[in-house]
Amino acid sequence: xxxxxxxxxxxxxxxxxxxxxxxxxxxxxxxxxxxxxxxxxxxxxxxxxxxxxxxxxxxxxxxxxxxxxxxxxxxxxxxxxxxxxxxxxxxxxxxxxxxxxxxxxxxxxxxxxxxxxxxxxxxxxxxxxxxxxxxxxxxxxxxxxxxxxxxxxxxxxxxxxxxxxxxxxxxxxxxxxxxxxxxxxxxxxxxxxxxxxxxxxxxxxxxxxxxxxxxxxxxxxxxxxxxxxxxxxxxxxxxxxxxxxxxxxxxxxxxxxxxxxxxxxxxxxxxxxxxxxxxxxxxxxxxxxxxxxxxxxxxxxxxxxxxxxxxxxxxxxxxxxxxxxxxxxxxxxxxxxxxx
Numbered sequence: 001x002x003x004x005x006x007x008x009x010x011x012x013x014x015x016x017x018x019x020x021x022x023x024x025x026x027x028x029x030x031x032x033x034x035x036x037x038x039x040x041x042x043x044x045x046x047x048x049x050x051x052x053x054x055x056x057x058x059x060x061x062x063x064x065x066x067x068x069x070x071x072x073x074x075x076x077x078x079x080x081x082x083x084x085x086x087x088x089x090x091x092x093x094x095x096x097x098x099x100x101x102x103x104x105x106x107x108x109x110x111x112x113x114x115x116x117x118x119x120x121x122x123x124x125x126x127x128x129x130x131x132x133x134x135x136x137x138x139x140x141x142x143x144x145x146x147x148x149x150x151x152x153x154x155x156x157x158x159x160x161x162x163x164x165x166x167x168x169x170x171x172x173x174x175x176x177x178x179x180x181x182x183x184x185x186x187x188x189x190x191x192x193x194x195x196x197x198x199x200x201x202x203x204x205x206x207x208x209x210x211x212x213x214x215x216x217x218x219x220x221x222x223x224x225x226x227x228x229x230x231x232x233x234x235x236x237x238x239x240x241x242x243x244x245x246x247x248x249x250x251x252x253x254x255x256x257x258x259x260x261x262x263x264x265x266x267x268x269x270x271x272x273x274x275x276x277x278x279x280x281x282x283x284x285x286x287x288x289x290x291x292x293x294x295x296x297x298x299x300x301x302x303x304x305x306x307x308x309x310x311x312x313x314x315x316x317x318x319x320x321x322x323x324x325x326x327x328x329x330x331x332x333x334x335x336x337x338x339x340x
Contacts, residue, residue, distance in 0.1 A: 004298040005171035007055040008160050008255050009234065012147065015106040016132040016238045017113045018177065018251055019099040020291060027123030028067050028307065031097065034119045035301045041119075045112045046103075054108045056116075058301065059098035059175050059293025067096075071305035073294075074169050076259045080176065080292040083270040088282040090178065090270045094127055095291035098177060100253060102236070106131065128289055130179060130251045132238025141239045141248045142187055142284070144199050145206040149218075151232045160234040160255040173295040174259035176266070180285045181249040187284045198280040217281040220268045223261060231261045250285070259292060 023031055038058055046054035065073045083090035099116055101109045109131075117126060140146045151159045162172045187195070192203050200218030201208050212219050223231040233256040241248040254262045269279035270287075296304075 003164065003171040005161055005173070006057045006295055006298055006301075008057055008173050008175075008295060009156055010053070010055045010102065012134075012138065012236065013053055013055075013102040014104050014134040015109050016100070016102040016236070016251075017106075017109040018128070018130040018132065018238075018253065019097075019101070019113055019117070019126055020093075020095040020128040020177070020289070021097040021099075021117075021120065021124040021126050022094050023064055023067060023096045023124050024122070027120070030120060030123035031064075032068055032304065032307065034116070035304055037119070038116070038301060039298060041115050042112060045108060045115060048111075049103075049105070049108055052104045052108045054103040054112060055101070056112060057098075057100040057175070057295055059100070059295050061096045061098075061291065061293050064096035065294065066308065068307065069305040070308045070310055074172070074174075074296075076174050077294045078292065080290045081263065082290070083266055085270040085272060085278055086276055088270045088278055088287075090266055090287045091290050093289040093291060095177075095289075095293070097124060098175065098291065098293045100175070100236070106133070128179065130238075130240050132240045132251050135239045139239075140237070140250050141182060141184065141241060142195070142199075142250075143203055144195075144201060146237050146239075146250070147235050148201070148206055149232075150234055155232065156234055158257070159232040160257060162257045169294075169296060169300070171297045172300070173255045173257060174262075175253060175255050175293050175295055176259065176262045177254075177289070177291050177293070178252040178287045179249060179289040180252060180287050181247060183284050183286075184248050198284070213280070215277050215280050217279055220273075220279040221265050223264055223268075231264075233262050233265070255295070 035058065038056060042054055042056045046052060062073060062077045062079050065077060080092040082092040101112050103109050135141060138145050138147060160173050162169055164170050196202055196209065197213055198216060200212035200216030208218060225231055233254045236253050238251050240251055256262050269282060272278045
């Protein structure tokens with residue numbers, strides 16, 4: 001049967017909440033119990049505003065995987081690798097679970113985040129929480145349109161999701177998240193033309209500059225393989241900020257079928273290619289978090305592997321139907337084979 005992915009490729013929304021949590025000691029069972037229920041919680045909250053577009057994506061970190069499942073980790077899953085360049089640092093920060101919640105309005109995001117964290121009370125701790133918002137015509141707080149070059153349609157599927165015929169984890173994804181803080185005073189002191197050289201696009205019209213500088217943000221993040229094909233990821237970045245503390249930033253979130261593509265982009269940004277030619281945007285934006293998570297399919301969440309060390313399930317007695325309740329019931333009312 002076809003495998004259903006999580007809503008990684010949902011349209012851009014006006015609001016989002018990004019929650020990163022660590023699992024407390026002994027909290028593994030509560031997390032495992034929650035995972036199959038996340039889609040139902042999303043539906044329950046979203047039903048109150050049918051056109052609100054509420055979606056939630058769950059990501060699982062490398063350390064959490066070995067605590068939750070008696071199954072080998074996905075091949076690309078590992079702790080986020082810190083990148084220390086000559087002038088800039090991409091830190092690796094704690095994170096076992098990621099909830100990427102998005103909707104057309106912030107109340108839907110807030111309600112679902114509240115329900116999820118209530119279920120995990122005493123089992124997991126929120127270590128980073130960011131409330132993102134749409135800023136005019138999909139611009140970041142530096143004034144430039146963000147996400148213009150996202151792939152679309154079949155290209156987006158190929159960029160973000162593992163193939164449907166993957167033998168172990170079909171229709172899955174890897175996601176890297178980073179929280180960037182902007183020095184808007186220094187940025188806004190630059191003339192528009194200088195800002196455009198940093199980004200590699202025009203500010204008003206959002207047109208890529210033909211002769212852009214090799215250390216511009218666009219140039220550094222353009223990856224071309226040996227066959228001349230551009231390797232892409234799917235971004236769903238959001239601006240965020242608090243006026244009182246003057247903390248303004250962008251929450252970077254990039255989905256990819258192969259996390260090495262995103263990791264190469266970050267290496268080019270922070271270390272440089274050649275080394276030392278780093279992304280000019282980092283002179284005005286500082287990464288303060290970093291995490292890598294695996295995004296399994298909805299089928300996986302609905303029926304995850306057993307916990308580490310769990311004994312294998314006993315086979316049904318000879319001569320019985322494993323799908324039968326023994327009373328002729330069709331098991332209507334239960335999705336997990338448990339009669340009413």
